[in-house]
Structures are given as structure tokens and as C-alpha cells.
Amino acid sequence: MGEVKLEKFNFMTTTLNDAIGWARKFSIFQYPFVTACCGMEYMATACAHYDVDRFGAGFPRFSPRQSDVLFVVGTISHKMAPVLKKVYEQMCEPKWVVAFGVCTCTGGFYDNYATVMGIDTIIPVDVYIPGCPPRPENVLDGLMKLQEKIQNQKQEI
Amino acid sequence: MNLAEKVKSKFPNLVQETLEQNGDQVVVVRKDAIKSLASSLKTDPEFQFNLLTDLTAVDYLHWEEKEIRFEVIYNLFSLTKNHRLFIKARVPETDPTIDSVAPLWPAANWYEREVWDMFGIRFKGHPDLKRILMYEGFDGHPLRKDYPYNKRQPLIGSMN
Numbered sequence: 127m128g129e130v131k132l133e134k135f136n137f138m139t140t141t142l143n144d145a146i147g148w149a150r151k152f153s154i155f156q157y158p159f160v161t162a163c164c165g166m167e168y169m170a171t172a173c174a175h176y177d178v179d180r181f182g183a184g185f186p187r188f189s190p191r192q193s194d195v196l197f198v199v200g201t202i203s204h205k206m207a208p209v210l211k212k213v214y215e216q217m218c219e220p221k222w223v224v225a226f227g228v229c230t231c232t233g234g235f236y237d238n239y240a241t242v243m244g245i246d247t248i249i250p251v252d253v254y255i256p257g258c259p260p261r262p263e264n265v266l267d268g269l270m271k272l273q274e275k276i277q278n279q280k281q282e283i
Numbered sequence: 284m285n286l287a288e289k290v291k292s293k294f295p296n297l298v299q300e301t302l303e304q305n306g307d308q309v310v311v312v313r314k315d316a317i318k319s320l321a322s323s324l325k326t327d328p329e330f331q332f333n334l335l336t337d338l339t340a341v342d343y344l345h346w347e348e349k350e351i352r353f354e355v356i357y358n359l360f361s362l363t364k365n366h367r368l369f370i371k372a373r374v375p376e377t378d379p380t381i382d383s384v385a386p387l388w389p390a391a392n393w394y395e396r397e398v399w400d401m402f403g404i405r406f407k408g409h410p411d412l413k414r415i416l417m418y419e420g421f422d423g424h425p426l427r428k429d430y431p432y433n434k435r436q437p438l439i440g441s442m443n
Contacts, residue, residue: 204418204436204439205417205418237432237433238425238432238433239417239423239425239430239432239434239436240417240425
């Protein structure tokens with residue numbers, strides 16, 4: 127038995143927090159809450175050309191209980207607001223919310239009797255993606271910012 | 284003689300005036316004439332308006348040439364005769380009520396609920412006149428021209 131050379135074994139050191147964050151940020155199951163024209167741009171982003179699967183987010187789930195990130199895509203009206211809140215409350219922790227497009231960020235150019243002035247008046251939002259509608263590159267930028275946020279936060283287990 | 288003039292010559296005491304706008308035949312009536320005119324036009328063998336394709340309203344609040352504020356507009360079509368007629372019934376602001384045509388054309392049921400919801404015009408004889416687009420507890424009628432565009436609703440709160 128000679129001396130054991132550590133470099134013969136491939137290994138790395140990390141913290142549990144970082145490891146869980148790394149796992150979570152590359153396995154985003156998204157719930158697309160699509161109500162309006164931004165949905166077209168969401169579909170363009172999700173299709174093969176921009177390949178959202180590179181970020182581990184290529185698997186939309188249409189059940190809130192199985193998803194991690196709520197993508198709110200399009201204008202939310204006052205009658206839709208209770209539905210959005212219920213969907214958010216049905217999601218399991220840990221969960222994140224992305225506001226996709228100016229209507230979900232601030233209400234956009236709507237200031238009328240029917241429109242919610244930004245979904246952050248109803249539910250907490252992690253990433254805002256502005257644009258009317260945002261380009262796919264902008265969406266991917268928002269997605270990477272969300273990954274960064276997931277990686278760096280304290281991981282609740 | 285075009286269609287609107289035919290209607291006027293047949294019902295001279297119900298029709299106030301006739302118009303032709305971009306090829307559309309229009310008859311203008313007072314609001315208390317709408318029920319008898321509508322039922323006559325539906326059953327009359329010359330007209331046979333068996334389809335109500337649309338029912339809506341217009342608020343002429345800021346139009347100085349309009350003395351009466353609202354117009355309820357009926358878009359009638361005859362599938363057998365293949366002709367179309369618009370009826371405009373003038374409804375004053377002081378008494379925003381008009382007879383329902385839902386007993387004649389069931390299609391009018393939801394249209395009249397929408398006009399009630401958006402303009403606050405009541406339809407007498409409607410089977411279930413309640414809001415259709417906005418929710419219960421909504422304050423006001425949003426398509427009226429004097430509804431403030433940025434008004435905040437009591438059930439929603441100041442944030443929205």
C-alpha cells in the first residue's frame with residue numbers, strides 16, 4: 127500500500143446549499159399562466175429555435191402542484207386575479223414567479239376598469255421581464271436572472 | 284323604395300326617421316315603440332326578421348347635436364329574405380329603461396345583460412337582468428362616457 131494520491135479521484139467540494147441551488151436552478155418546471163398576446167412570444171421562446179431546455183426549463187407542467195416557477199404571461203384582469211392567486215397558492219414551496227411583459231409588471235398601457243395594475247399587487251414576483259411583448263432574448267435573460275437568484279438564495283429544505 | 288322606407292311606410296306611427304349609412308338601412312324609433320315594431324318586423328311576411336345578430340348601445344354624452352343621450356342599436360337579419368335592418372332606439376338619460384326583446388329573440392338575453400352592465404340601461408321584461416362581464420359589487424357602468432377611466436373600485440382597493 128503506497129501513498130494515496132487524492133488527484134487520482136475526481137471530486138469536488140461544495141456546500142449543501144450550493145448543491146441544492148445548482149440542482150434547483152437547472153430543473154425549473156414552469157407553469158405557463160398565459161392570458162394574452164405575450165403567449166405568442168412565450169411559445170416562440172419555448173420552441174426549438176431558442177431552446178429553453180438549455181436552462182432546464184423546457185418542461186411546462188399544467189398542474190400548479192407539480193411546478194416550481196409561475197410564468198404569468200399576459201394581461202391580468204380583475205376577474206382573472208382570484209384565479210391567479212389560487213394557482214399561486216396551490217404551488218408547493220419552493221416556488222418563484224416571473225412577470226412576463228409590461229402588463230403583468232405594471233399594467234402596461236392599461237389603466238382602466240378591468241385591468242390589474244401589475245401582478246405584484248396580488249402575489250410576490252421574483253423576476254420582471256419588461257417589453258410589449260419581450261423578445262425571446264429578453265426572456266432568456268430573465269430566465270438566467272432567475273437562475274442566478276435561485277442559486278444564491280438560502281435553500282429551504 | 285329601399286328597405287328602411289318600406290318599414291316606415293308600413294309602420295308610419297312607430298318609425299321616426301329613416302337613414303342610409305354606408306349601405307346600411309337604419310330606422311330610428313322612440314324607445315316605447317321598440318317592442319311593437321320588433322314583434323311586427325319578426326312576424327310580418329314581408330320582412331321576416333327571424334335573426335337578431337347584434338344588440339348594442341352608444342353613449343352620445345359629448346355630442347352636442349344629439350339631444351338624447353343613449354341609442355340602443357338592434358341589428359336584425361332575415362334568413363329567408365336575406366336582408367338586414369338596423370333599428371336605433373333613443374333612450375334618454377333621465378329614464379334609461381327600454382322594453383326587452385328577449386321574449387322575441389332569445390339571443391337578446393345576454394346582449395341586453397351586456398348593455399345593462401356597460402351602459403346602465405335597464406330592459407323591462409328581461410328574464411334575468413344582471414351583470415354579465417363585470418362582477419357583483421362593481422360600482423358604475425364602465426362604458427358610459429362619464430365613467431372616470433382611472434376610477435378605483437371599492438371591492439378591489441386603491442392599488443388597482
